Amino acid sequence: DAMVIQNPRYQVTQFGKPVTLSCSQTLNHNVMYWYQQKSSQAPKLLFHYYDKDFNNEADTPDNFQSRRPNTSFCFLDIRSPGLGDAAMYLCATSLTGGAETQYFGPGTRLLVL
Amino acid sequence: AQSVTQLDSQVPVFEEAPVELRCNYSSSVSVYLFWYVQYPNQGLQLLLKYLSGSTLVESINGFEAEFNKSQTSFHLRKPSVHISDTAEYFCAVSAPNSGYSTLTFGKGTMLLVSP
Numbered sequence: 001d002a003m004v005i006q007n008p009r010y011q012v013t014q015f016g017k018p019v020t021l022s023c024s025q026t027l028n029h030n031v032m033y034w035y036q037q038k039s040s041q042a043p044k045l046l047f048h049y050y051d052k053d054f055n056n057e058a059d060t061p062d063n064f065q066s067r068r069p070n071t072s073f074c075f076l077d078i079r080s081p082g083l084g085d086a087a088m089y090l091c092a093t094s095l096t097g098g099a100e101t102q103y104f105g106p107g108t109r110l111l112v113l
Numbered sequence: 114a115q116s117v118t119q120l121d122s123q124v125p126v127f128e129e130a131p132v133e134l135r136c137n138y139s140s141s142v143s144v145y146l147f148w149y150v151q152y153p154n155q156g157l158q159l160l161l162k163y164l165s166g167s168t169l170v171e172s173i174n175g176f177e178a179e180f181n182k183s184q185t186s187f188h189l190r191k192p193s194v195h196i197s198d199t200a201e202y203f204c205a206v207s208a209p210n211s212g213y214s215t216l217t218f219g220k221g222t223m224l225l226v227s228p
Contacts, residue, residue, distance in 0.1 A: 042219055
């Protein structure tokens, strides 16, 4: 089945130690998104790629970076995680954006010790 | 910019009872509206969406939502809920700009269905 895959499902890191979360898709969609979801809060868009075109939300901290080496894969790099970065990170895709349905992966829960 | 308000953080209801989950939005331009559902330990899934046309939209599992432009609302309803409907429900809005835009989500409403 075509889907959005996120690995790992749970990630534990230490304060200040770089961490990378990965997302892959078999849908061949042009757009890939990364959201941060904290407990009892709305998913918050961090950035997205339209193909290779990177779009950073204005309030996304510089600590967060992303890479999309090809259509299928997208990575979220947190350079120096702080305790406040503990959250669920959701990856999503859509064919072309706009009114298109977004397809979400199961998420990676990040714990920062 | 757009914003979404879901006033109820939790809605407890008994099985087979009707339910309404409220969603209000704010936008200075025309919008598309969405409801996503998140079951425990899973990602979000699209439940239904309003783009244009009929203001009443339905999902395959008995939910419906009505777009009310004058009240800037998009409430989600189901006449009879099941235990399996227990999940978190997110309302979202996008304001297409040249056909391309991103979603803004509300904080979510946890629907708790008990026997």
